[in-house]
Amino acid sequence: MAQGKKVVAIDIGGTKIASALVTLEEGAKPVVEFYDKIPTEAKKGGQQVLANAIKMARRVIELAGEDVCGIGVSSGGVIDPRTGDVTYANDMMPGWGGTHLGAELTAATGLPARVLNDVHAHALGEARWGAGRDASSCLVVAVGTGIGGAFVERGSIMLGAHNEAGHIGHVSCTDAAGVPCQCGATGHLETIACGPGIINRYLELG
Numbered sequence: 029m030a031q032g033k034k035v036v037a038i039d040i041g042g043t044k045i046a047s048a049l050v051t052l053e054e055g056a057k058p059v060v061e062f063y064d065k066i067p068t069e070a071k072k073g074g075q076q077v078l079a080n081a082i083k084m085a086r087r088v089i090e091l092a093g094e095d096v097c098g099i100g101v102s103s104g105g106v107i108d109p110r111t112g113d114v115t116y117a118n119d120m121m122p123g124w125g126g127t128h129l130g131a132e133l134t135a136a137t138g139l140p141a142r143v144l145n146d147v148h149a150h151a152l153g154e155a156r157w158g159a160g161r162d163a164s165s166c167l168v169v170a171v172g173t174g175i176g177g178a179f180v181e182r183g184s185i186m187l188g189a190h191n192e193a194g195h196i197g198h199v200s201c202t203d204a205a206g207v208p209c210q211c212g213a214t215g216h217l218e219t220i221a222c223g224p225g226i227i228n229r230y231l232e233l234g
C-alpha cells in the first residue's frame with residue numbers, strides 16, 4: 029500500500045448515514061477526519077437513501093481536495109461485495125434492496141467504490157484494529173434492534189454462498205420456538221435476544 033492513501037468512508041444505517049475521510053498508512057492505525065452524519069431518511073425509499081449517500085461522499089471529497097483514491101462503504105442489508113449491489117433489505121429500509129450502490133457511487137464521483145454489509149465491515153475493523161487485533165479469528169456479534177454477526181478468519185470476512193455468513197440472529201433457538209421473526213420465519217434467536225425482543229419477552233413474562 030502506498031503511503032498515506034486517502035479514502036472516503038460511508039456508513040449507511042437505518043437511522044443515519046455517517047461519513048469520514050480516512051487516511052491509511054502501512055502498519056499504522058487509520059486516521060479519521062471530517063466525521064459527519066445526516067439522517068438516512070430510510071422511509072422515503074431507496075432512491076432518497078442513495079441521494080443522501082452520494083451527497084455525503086461528495087462533501088468529503090470536496091473537503092479532502094483531489095487526492096482521494098476510493099470510497100469504502102458499509103451498508104445495512106445483504107450486500108454482494110463482488111458487485112457492490114444491495115441484494116436484499118428488510119422493511120426498515122424499504123426500496124433499498126436492488127440498489128446498485130457501488131456502481132451508483134462510482135458514477136456520481138468517478139472513484140472506485142467497495143461495499144460491505146455493515147456488520148461485516150464492523151467485524152473487519154474489530155478484527156484488524158479492535159478486540160480481535162491479536163487473534164487469528166474473530167466472531168463479532170452486533171446486538172441492537174436486531175442481532176447481526178460476522179466471522180473473520182485470518183483477516184478475511186467469511187461471506188458464505190449468499191453473503192450472509194455469520195448472521196447468527198437467525199439461527200434456531202429452542203426458547204424462541206413459535207415466535208415470529210422479522211425475516212418471515214419463526215423461532216430465531218433474534219426474536220428474544222435483540223433489544224425489542226428482550227423487552228417483549230419481559231412484558232410477556234409479567
Ligand SMILES: [Zn+2]
Nearest residue numbers: 198209211216
Ligand atoms: Zn429470522
